[in-house]
Every structure is written in C-alpha cells, then in structure tokens.
Amino acid sequence: MRYKKFGNYGWDISCLSIGSWTLGGGWGNVGLKDSIDVVHAMVDGGVNHLDTALAYDSGNCEKVVAQCIKGIRDKLYITTKGGTMNLFGNIFVKCSSRDFLNECVNQSLKNLEIDYIDNYMLHWPDANTPLQETMEALKDLKREGKIRHISVSNFSKEQIIEAEKYCPVESVQLSYNMADRSNEELLRWAHDRGMGTMSYSSLGSGVLTGQYRTLPNFPKGDARNFFPYFSEPLFSKIMKLLETLDVVAEKRTAALAQIVVNWSTQTSFIDTALCGARSVQEAKENCGGFEWALSDEEMKQINDAIATYLD
Structure with a gap:
C-alpha cells in the first residue's frame, strides 16, 4: 500500500480508502458476512481509512460498518457524512441547521457504535441554512469531542471560501475519475491550500472496471442510477476508453x-481514492494495484485516450 500526508491532519492516509456505500444494501445483495470480510481484507491490505454516510441506505450502512470494524477500530480512520438524511428509502433531505447536525452526529455515533468520529463531513450544501450557523455548530461538536476534523463534500469553491469565514475546512471529497474530471480544478485548488483531498466514484460506479460492456438496466432504487455513467452518449464513450485501458492492463x-x-x-492532488468492493476478491484486487505504479508512458497513453474519447 502507498500512503500520503493527508492535509494538516497528521495522518498518513492510504491511497486507497474503503467506500462503504456498497455495504449498505443499495448496490445489490451484499450480506453482512461478505461486508465484514471485505473490510477486513482491505485493512489486511494496508487500507487505513473508511468512508460512510448517514444517508446511505437510511442509516443501515453505518450499522453494517459498526459490525465490520469491531476489533479493528484502532486500525481505521472513520469518515462519515451528515446534513443529509435518506427518509423512507428514497427521499433525501438536505439540512445543515444546528439542531439537525446535532441529531445527525448523535445518530451516526450510535449507528457506528463509536465514541468519536475521526472526520465529519457535510454531505451536500444546504441552501436554506446560513453557513455561519452550520460551521459554528460543527466547531461546537468538535469542541465537545464528538468529531475530530471538519470537512465538506460536493461544495463549490465559493461555498468553501464562505464556510472558511467561520471555521477551517480541513478536507474535501469530490467525484473524480477518468470519465468525470469536472472537479479537477477544484481539487487542485483545495490541495494547494493544504486541504486533504478524497475522490469518490473513483471506479465510475464500476463502469471503469470493465464490469459492464453493454448498457445495464438497474432496478428502480439502485444507487448506481444516481450516476451519469450508465446513460448515453457517455456510456459508449467510456467503452471506447476501455479499449485503451484493456491494452495497458x-x-x-x-x-x-x-x-x-x-x-x-498518481496525480499530485488526490490523496486517497474511495473504492467499494462487494467481495474479498474485489477487495484484494483493489489493494493489489498499489504494489506497482503506472509508468509515464502508460499515463500518457491513458491521458491521450481520455482526450480523444471524452474531452
């Protein structure tokens, strides 16, 4: 496993992080034993960071994570996200008021069965609550010892700058992969400012792994419907990119x-990439990718294909 300095946290974070959304039941049937085995396999492979969220599967994902980290809590930094809650399985509420954030943090601590959260992240911006109220609430939660670090996901540059008027933003999490580089400039900016940086959807919801060679039709409510990769014309463009990736692989x-x-x-501005896995084989495969690095020639070959098919 490779590690990077994570912002100003004092962490040496593994370049691969456990993305737990796949463990909460929203990505098909992943049983509890499989989930536990996946997390333990990734920790055995050197991974030391796990990301989850209260909104994943209406809080069930955090409860599954609680079972997965029993006995290995001291080997993992835990990030969870709040300010967003999934009600009744399909209604997402974005609220970052002081009262709601207190409720979210307390519920996450209960779900995860832990005493504190290493890194607490605002899941999405809330247009209806002043950022001053939100950030001051997080400062108070940190002062109380319930959370150790404060971060944001899916925020714009302008929103981060506004938030920092009231409380330091210590890290950011944004979608980033070969098929979606819309946040590259923002990630570079955040990294240059000393923030930790995480990418989510790092495998393009599985489409960049070659798992889908024909356009799939997921059932209603499947989390993969949230992402743009499984619609045209993007899906066909990604299939062309995979032809180059197949050659390199x-x-x-x-x-x-x-x-x-x-x-x-291998970029300078991504500290850790969140990746889900649904089996021990996938977990070991993901970890095994850090036993070597792409050459400059291979990086150029891939970047040229991205420019040809996706830019």
Missing part, C-alpha cells in the same frame, strides 16, 4: 480497477 497482467485507481492517485 493486458501488458501489465493487471485488473482494470488497478489501472484506474493508480491513474487517479
């Missing part, structure tokens, strides 16, 4: 997922 005798996570974490 074949020469290296490597899995496509390993090529993809290497590409993103």
Whole structure:
C-alpha cells in the first residue's frame, strides 16, 4: 500500500480508502458476512481509512460498518457524512441547521457504535441554512469531542471560501475519475491550500472496471442510477476508453480497477481514492494495484485516450 500526508491532519492516509456505500444494501445483495470480510481484507491490505454516510441506505450502512470494524477500530480512520438524511428509502433531505447536525452526529455515533468520529463531513450544501450557523455548530461538536476534523463534500469553491469565514475546512471529497474530471480544478485548488483531498466514484460506479460492456438496466432504487455513467452518449464513450485501458492492463497482467485507481492517485492532488468492493476478491484486487505504479508512458497513453474519447 502507498500512503500520503493527508492535509494538516497528521495522518498518513492510504491511497486507497474503503467506500462503504456498497455495504449498505443499495448496490445489490451484499450480506453482512461478505461486508465484514471485505473490510477486513482491505485493512489486511494496508487500507487505513473508511468512508460512510448517514444517508446511505437510511442509516443501515453505518450499522453494517459498526459490525465490520469491531476489533479493528484502532486500525481505521472513520469518515462519515451528515446534513443529509435518506427518509423512507428514497427521499433525501438536505439540512445543515444546528439542531439537525446535532441529531445527525448523535445518530451516526450510535449507528457506528463509536465514541468519536475521526472526520465529519457535510454531505451536500444546504441552501436554506446560513453557513455561519452550520460551521459554528460543527466547531461546537468538535469542541465537545464528538468529531475530530471538519470537512465538506460536493461544495463549490465559493461555498468553501464562505464556510472558511467561520471555521477551517480541513478536507474535501469530490467525484473524480477518468470519465468525470469536472472537479479537477477544484481539487487542485483545495490541495494547494493544504486541504486533504478524497475522490469518490473513483471506479465510475464500476463502469471503469470493465464490469459492464453493454448498457445495464438497474432496478428502480439502485444507487448506481444516481450516476451519469450508465446513460448515453457517455456510456459508449467510456467503452471506447476501455479499449485503451484493456491494452495497458493486458501488458501489465493487471485488473482494470488497478489501472484506474493508480491513474487517479498518481496525480499530485488526490490523496486517497474511495473504492467499494462487494467481495474479498474485489477487495484484494483493489489493494493489489498499489504494489506497482503506472509508468509515464502508460499515463500518457491513458491521458491521450481520455482526450480523444471524452474531452
């Protein structure tokens, strides 16, 4: 496993992080035993950070994570996200008021069965609550010892600057992968300011791993419907990119997922890439990609294909 300094946290964070959304039941049937085995396999592979959220599967994902980290809590930094709650399975409420954030943090602590949250993240901006109220509430939660660090996800540059008037933003989490580089400038800016940086959707919800070679039709309510990769014309463009990735992977005798996570974490501005796994085999495969690095020639080959098919 490779590690990077994570902002000003004092953490050496693994370049691969456990993305837990796949463990909460929203990505098909992943049983509790499989979830526990996946997390333990990734920790055995050197991963030391796990990301989850109260909104994932109406809080069930955090409860599953609680079972997964029993006995290994001291080996993991835990990030969870709040200010967003999934009600009745399909209604997302964005609220970052002081009262709601207190409720979210307390519920996450209960769900996760832990005494404090290493890194607490605002999941989405809330247009109806002043950022001053939100950030001061987080400062108070940190002062109380319930959370250790304060971060944001899906915020714009302008929103981060506004938030920092009231409380330091210590890290950011944004969507980033070969098929979605819309946040690249923002990630570079945040990293240059000394913030920790995380990418989510690092494998493009599985589409960049070669798992889907024809356009799938997911059932209603499946979390993968949230992402744009499974609609045209983007899906067909990604299939063209995969032709190049297949060549690189074949020469290296490597899995496509390993090529993809290497590409993103070999940049200077991504500290850790969140990746989900639904089996021990996938978990070991993801970790194995950090036993080597893409060459400059391979990086150029991939970047040229991205420019040709996706830019």
